[in-house]
Amino acid sequence: MDVDLLRPGTVPLSPDTTLWFEFLLDPSRLEKHLENPVGDPSPTELVSKFISVSEGEKDGPPQELPPGLGFLPPPLQNYNRRGKCLKILAVKVAAYLKFDLDLFENKIPLNVQAIVLKDLLDAVSSDLVHIPDHQTLNLDELEPHALFAVFLYHRWVLKAYVSSTINGKPTKPNSVMMNDLPCEDVNEAASERSLSILKKLSVTKMPRGMMMPKLATFTVLSEYVADVVHKWDVGLPISFNQFRCQVLMDIASYLMLRESYKDAQVTLRECQFAFDLWKREPEIDAYCTVTTDLISGYCIAVGITPNNFTPSLNQEFHNLVQDQYLSINRVVERDNIMKEIPLMYRDCLELDVTSEVANGKVTVYRDGLVQVQASNVVRRALHGGCWQGTRVTPSALHKALAAVIPRATDIERRRLKYLVGETLVNGDLPTCREMTDLPSTRALLTEDELSLAMEADYNDPIPHALSSSDMDVESPDETHRSPSLELAAVERVLTSSYDAHDLKQAVTKVMILDPTINMATLNKNWEIPIPINNLVLSLPAGFLQNYCFLLLAKAYELDQLKNFRQARAMMASVRDEINRAMMASLRDENSQVVAKANQFIMWEILLIDIHQFHAEWPEEKYMDIVNLSNRCIALMHKSEGCLPRFSLKEECALTLLNTCHWAALIAAPVSKHSVLMLDLYPAIAAACEDIMHQKKISPEIWDKLITMFATNQKRRDSLPVVTTALCSIAEINAIAIVISLLARLHNILIDQPQMELYAQNVHLWPNSIKTPSQYNLKSVTEIIFEVLTMALSRYPNNVHWLKLLGDLHFVNGHHMPALRSYIEAIIAATDCFSRPLHKNLVEDHIYKRMIKCCSTLQCHTQAGILCQFLDEVDYTTAYKSLSEAGCSDSMDSYYDCIWDVNILEFLINLHTKRGEHHRKQKVIRIIGLLELNSNNNEEIKREAENLRKGRFMRAMAEQYLS
Structure with missing residues (x-):
């Protein structure tokens, strides 16, 4: 929740926090507050707050201003006493900041900067408020403080134009947004006018000098002071060389933006000369922000070698x-x-x-x-x-x-x-x-x-590690090898080879070299399930036990690498080796071990088949699905004798859910011990069965799943397990059930209608839960995102899930990804725009959220065009969006995507008022097209609308999906 610390009553305030109206009651507090390094609010926040509050303190409607530089704020006399006082306080804080335009650019919105500088001009002289008159001013006759005000304002115009051109939009910090204030329109004509004035200033001799006002210069209105008289003699004198260095640097920056590099070279040479003269002057508190590195950088950029410069x-x-x-x-x-x-x-x-x-x-x-x-x-x-x-x-x-x-x-x-x-x-x-x-x-x-x-390279013993000569008598032509080196060579074969014959030879030889070797220590990643490990330990110690352990470890390793064919071969080799070794003696206990081993190995082969089935989903090229399902059903219903482990039953339950054998899964015996996924998958299957037979859905899955998100949940590992379980589901109906349940739970927990997720079948679930504050909304959101991402990886053209993913991004404030998901949904719904975008394909709430996303991303033209897509065109939002000056989209290049005549007429009127003749002519050409004639029949209108919808959506897709 965003809290405005300048608005009383929102949060408990710290001792360093001062409310804005306290400075009105006691103006002397301002200087003490500014000197406090941890004072709250900061000086730049104070400027924005004073200006925003003062704009509401007008005595009457603003006067009509003569044409000038964009939208200029009204002069001081339109405000009441409190408004005037607030504006003077804002100028005082700006003076405390030494009118640092670089700081203003980063911390204060553009329209607030314009108002403060206009207030400074008005405080100096009301004659200076009308900017076009500055070209006729006699600069040599201006007072020092008036000369500074004119110089500062036109410096700001050039810097604002350069910044907005490079960045594409004016800087607006997040702390204080001034959307309700008039916006300064710094265009090219205004910057050219300011450039000519600054060039005149750069050659002005300044017979009276220049003076920058300080905080003590300005007198604040009070109940005893009706008409203020500012102390203009209190200020910081600015030398001619310092002033000239600063103004020439600003001119050079603007000229480089215009790519007038020859003029910039001349200006920079003069700036460098003025900088050298300034640095020879006695040191005083400087106003100029030009540094040696800054001049050097600009000079290098235009091909000038700076003085005393050594390149890095x-x-x-x-x-x-x-x-x-x-x-x-x-x-x-x-x-x-x-x-x-x-x-x-x-x-x-x-x-x-x-x-x-x-x-x-x-x-x-x-x-x-x-x-x-x-x-x-x-x-x-x-x-x-x-x-x-x-x-x-x-x-x-x-x-x-x-x-x-x-x-x-x-x-x-x-x-x-x-x-x-x-x-x-x-x-x-x-x-x-x-x-x-x-x-x-x-x-x-x-x-x-x-x-x-x-020395010559040593002979690698690995190629000879398994040779028969080493097993018997060493070949006379071979050099003597160390036993430890031979052992290392054989161990390397054991860890690197996947051939059963080579592994058998290696185990035979390693048992000769080191009979006490433990195979599990060769690779710390070799792990086999506990029941299988117990089976191996029940085998006779020595070769058989080590060999079976090694083959099983290799089989699980190959299974993780998705080499299922070779993993099954390893498992079969284990079974054959146990049968061959144990059946050599006809003892009864051996036959029991063999039967148990065969059963376990068959189940592990089934597990490998299940992994292959899910890895190849939905292709299943080489898999007998019926046979696989029957084997899973048999395992799930086994309740006596040698029982399978729980993880294997979980995999079988998931397979039955994904192969739509829901009835068999529901009928499987319930485990005595509660196992999360063994409880979850049958509940999902029951819900799928209820929907398929149009029955009232069972609340079992709802009750089981929502408890996983309780903040008092004892099992801290349950959420990762639930995420893994839900993301493993591949059957489309089961995924839809899970997504709709999670979406309903999210909507209940967030409890904000404008932030709801829209999903299919969401109405099937309860509308409320007891004590929703005890559930973790963040965990629900994360799991929805994981499940949606996995579902879309399997079904990338599911329109409903793409829309839901866009809703999820929108609710979390991720506007660019939300737009991408919505556009992908439209592409899937229209088959890559090959079909018209009818209103039944995309709901109004999707368009409204797309409009909000575009507005937040400063793509106002796109937002205005999307207003046409609604069932009832939102003209208010469209007009407001199209009137925005600072856009980050292609603006008038989208005009040929507009089919609503009312919006086109509004654009003609807007560009006429702004004097934008070229854009006005473009809109007139568009509105004059025969297909947009209001007398056309509905079929022609609909065809024109569909054509422009497709054109606009293709442009959006190219921008956001490329």
């Missing part, structure tokens, strides 16, 4: 890239020491030079490319990144290393040492010999390390 290494790098890479090696070698240039730029340089040299577009000096590659190898090694795979010559690598080694830290030396060592180990013999003679190599490696690196 990054700047040198980019300059040499533009100059066909000449002498680029010196820069990259220096960067290996300074590490200023990002690695991404270095990698791009190597790719660009390689490409252009190969294509003959650029010619570099001999070995230039190789030297760049070598420097990059060293830079990556110093950074600790991957450099393997790059082949460079020893001489190039030595040159890159020689400059780095003397300045390298201990960690960097170890990395360079590893680089050289790897080069020696992996290089060919001539390269290694050349490397060993280089000073850089000997500076990093000792003689012993060089000798080891030059």
